[in-house]
Amino acid sequence: MIGVETWLAIALGGALGAVLRWSIDRLVLALRRHASESLAPINGTLVVNVLGSLALGWMALRDPTASTGADPSWLQPFWSVGLCGALTTFSTLCADAAGEARRAGATRMLLYVALTIGLGLVALALGGTMAP
Amino acid sequence: MDPTRRPAVPAAPNGISPARPGIAGEIAAVALGGALGASLRGALDLAAHAVGLPSEVGTLAVNLSGTFVLGMLLARFGLARSRPWVRPFWMIGVLGSYTTFSTLALESRMLAHAQGDAAGGLLIAGSILLGLVAFEAGYRLSGSLR
Numbered sequence: 001m002i003g004v005e006t007w008l009a010i011a012l013g014g015a016l017g018a019v020l021r022w023s024i025d026r027l028v029l030a031l032r033r034h035a036s037e038s039l040a041p042i043n044g045t046l047v048v049n050v051l052g053s054l055a056l057g058w059m060a061l062r063d064p065t066a067s068t069g070a071d072p073s074w075l076q077p078f079w080s081v082g083l084c085g086a087l088t089t090f091s092t093l094c095a096d097a098a099g100e101a102r103r104a105g106a107t108r109m110l111l112y113v114a115l116t117i118g119l120g121l122v123a124l125a126l127g128g129t130m131a132p
Numbered sequence: 133m134d135p136t137r138r139p140a141v142p143a144a145p146n147g148i149s150p151a152r153p154g155i156a157g158e159i160a161a162v163a164l165g166g167a168l169g170a171s172l173r174g175a176l177d178l179a180a181h182a183v184g185l186p187s188e189v190g191t192l193a194v195n196l197s198g199t200f201v202l203g204m205l206l207a208r209f210g211l212a213r214s215r216p217w218v219r220p221f222w223m224i225g226v227l228g229s230y231t232t233f234s235t236l237a238l239e240s241r242m243l244a245h246a247q248g249d250a251a252g253g254l255l256i257a258g259s260i261l262l263g264l265v266a267f268e269a270g271y272r273l274s275g276s277l278r
Binding site: 053090 | 158165166168170174177178195201202206220224227228230233236237238256257259264268
């Protein structure tokens with residue numbers, strides 16, 4: 001059984017992550033209005049998925065011996081399931097990829113998916129190397 | 133006009149229906165939906181763990197079900213102004229938080245380390261491929277139900 005504290009941590013992290021994703025999406029949309037067409041495969045979903053993978057890597061892959069002390073029990077569910085889980089999204093990634101295929105063709109869709117996977121995995125690994 | 137066909141949205145008394153969420157309302161809807169979606173995933177993760185399913189299977193089930201529902205909602209409501217809360221609450225909030233990319237990336241990396249790069253690559257690329265199928269299935273099913 002898990003405690004109320006854990007549920008609250010997940011819910012709070014989820015609320016924060018979702019609002020952060022919504023904000024970043026709007027920001028990227030605004031920036032793209034001033035950018036050239038060459039930035040087209042970079043959208044808000046890609047940015048949040050990369051940032052969230054970086055944040056999850058920092059939590060899940062960091063060197064445990066480097067930690068200054070034991071994490072409080074709420075930190076892991078708050079960060080991993082709540083914040084990072086909500087900041088990143090799979091459903092919108094698939095909707096964006098499907099939209100990309102309809103609008104710009106299969107090649108552009110594959111480029112978008114490959115960029116997400118590649119940058120996501122690199123960010124995850126990078127997060128793990130970040131101190132502390 | 134066909135009298136059996138009711139309008140999708142009841143008209144507001146002032147005739148300018150329905151109310152669009154203001155920026156604060158939209159943020160509140162996203163936050164509430166996000167809290168719900170993350171809790172739901174937490175519960176399903178726990179259930180999957182309890183019955184002994186590998187975490188990758190739980191994540192895949194969450195991601196595919198959420199993507200299927202998003203396909204249905206987008207086909208049904210699109211970005212329609214008639215249902216101004218569907219997008220911030222259900223699509224961005226609940227489904228956006230319920231599904232996850234970061235955990236998928238982490239599990240793919242773990243699998244790559246344990247079983248080789250091919251297995252890890254297959255998990256992340258295969259998940260997205262299946263996600264596209266789930267999205268299209270939801271989108272088409274919902275469209276054909278109208």
